[in-house]
Amino acid sequence: MPQVNAKILPNTAALPMRALLAGARRKQSQLIDLTRSLVLAESPSDDKAAVDACADLAAAHATSLGGRVKRHRQRAHGDILELRFGPRKPANRILLLGHLDTVWPLGTLKTMPCRVADDPAGNTRLWGPGTLDMKVGVAMAFTAIEMLSEASLLTAKDAPEIILLLNSEEEIGSPVSRPITEKLAQECSAVYVLEPAQGLAYKTARKGTGNWRLTVHGLASHAGVDFTRGRSAILELGRQIEKISAWTDLDKGITLNVGEIGGGTKSNVVPAEAWAEIDLRTVRRADGPRFEKRFAALKPTPKSGCTLSLEGGINRPPMERTRGTVKLMRKAQALAAQLDWNLTEASTGGASDGNFTSALGIPTLDGMGAVGEGAHATHESILIEHLAPRTALLAVMLTS
Structure with a gap:
């Protein structure tokens, strides 16, 4: 990836978006491979051993990127991963919020294999249980962090600390992770949620x-x-x-x-x-x-x-469209425009862990994961063409 001058880190508008996009495209096959590894580690919410095995993969990958791993061990649910990147005593922190559990029982891969194939319209997709919701979002986060690390943007003087929190029971209401999510969010100036997009849009409100x-x-x-x-x-x-x-x-x-x-x-x-x-x-x-x-x-x-x-x-509680969230959305739209991408916003009737952080008054932007369809359905899949631009935008949003 082209090197980026760390001195321009605080000014996200000055970051070379097209260079970041090129870097994301070069890492796309790696991103897909990581997603596939996470999908093959089936992790239904009600199977602690399975969720923990998936968490092992995520923790190992975080370590390979220089991340600091804290494991919140649980008895009845899967362990929760708190992964930190960047300076230990920063002036600012950003929370990346995701989950490793899925709605799919063990053995689903036998009837829903993880595969890359074209749909009837000729669009190349990655298919499989948990691809869209939301293991590809986790892989996008790791890829964005890796891009910033390679460009020395996580060691710059004013670099924020990035906290990647991967919960284990979001699909069943986050009964044990909620207090951890809320505590970490209160350390941060912004929360970015790795849930799937609403169409192509980011989400600024949820019921x-x-x-x-x-x-x-x-x-x-x-x-x-x-x-x-x-x-x-x-x-x-x-x-x-x-x-x-x-x-x-x-x-x-x-x-x-x-x-x-x-x-x-x-x-x-x-x-x-x-x-x-x-x-x-x-x-x-x-x-x-x-x-x-x-x-x-x-x-x-x-x-x-x-x-x-x-x-x-x-x-x-609802994730309401607050001034802080709108400000984040406007910044994302301005950056996306540099890629000739008209990024829109949407609201949804579904809920996520971003509801918790927004209710605390922390600016929260949701739907920053992949584009696809079929979450919780047998045709669950992601559109590969959108992976690189969305990963590049996620990366630059993490630098302020």
Whole structure:
């Protein structure tokens, strides 16, 4: 890669974007190979040994790049990796936020092999479970850091320290990594999230999420012999579902989805128990506490003879489009324009660990990973043509 004068480090506008792009293109095959290695290390969230094996690969690669590795060991979940690059006592720090776990069970590679092949439209893709969400994002981060290191940009006087945090259970709500994420974010001036792009866009806003399990307890009886004695939990659950679904307010970006239900034992038995899993999405932070109160205030229909029990709550606050995030976005757009790339921004109903850091007031830019499609689906893949430009932009964003 062409050498870059470290004296121009603080002025990102002066960094040679086209030279960085050329360097990223030269490293593209290496980036794909690293992604493939991470994908082949299948790492479902609920398999600690598998996630830890993938973390071993990431930790070894970080060490090869001169990174300082701290492993936050966990009992029930995979270990969390905190990888630091650059000066130990910098004036500034930037957090790169990613995760190593996927939604795919062990053995998925047998039916979804990791391979490079063209799609029906002739676009070359890397296919496989966890490619897009989000092992390629991790590989992009390592490649960007390697490019900066080779150009001596991590040893410059004013270089920031880069913290690459790789969580192990993001796909199941980040139950143990959240406090680590929040603590490290508070050391940093900006957070860059390695989740996939929204189309081609970076993400400047995400909805918040909540999850509840509502269980209705009724009274079983014989549906033919003693029907009136029974108290149908399924019937009462239906009433509760109607009530909860009516809270949806599309104009305010609020949705409630009953995604799973169950209950009963036999068709000739009045059901004694029924349950539902409910998903909440909100746009504003204030909506979370309000809905927690609404769920807590749920009561059974009068004269139903049933009782209710409830588990769950708000999982992630919304990532709101703050002034700090907009400032980061504007800088990214100006740099992308040097590559004749019209970088746009988007919001999404999905959540990430960036929701946590944004809620703390730390400027957070999301969707800085790969371009592709099929996250959590059998056609999961990334478009290879976008890897180099997005890696080059990530690299230059890390230098301020």
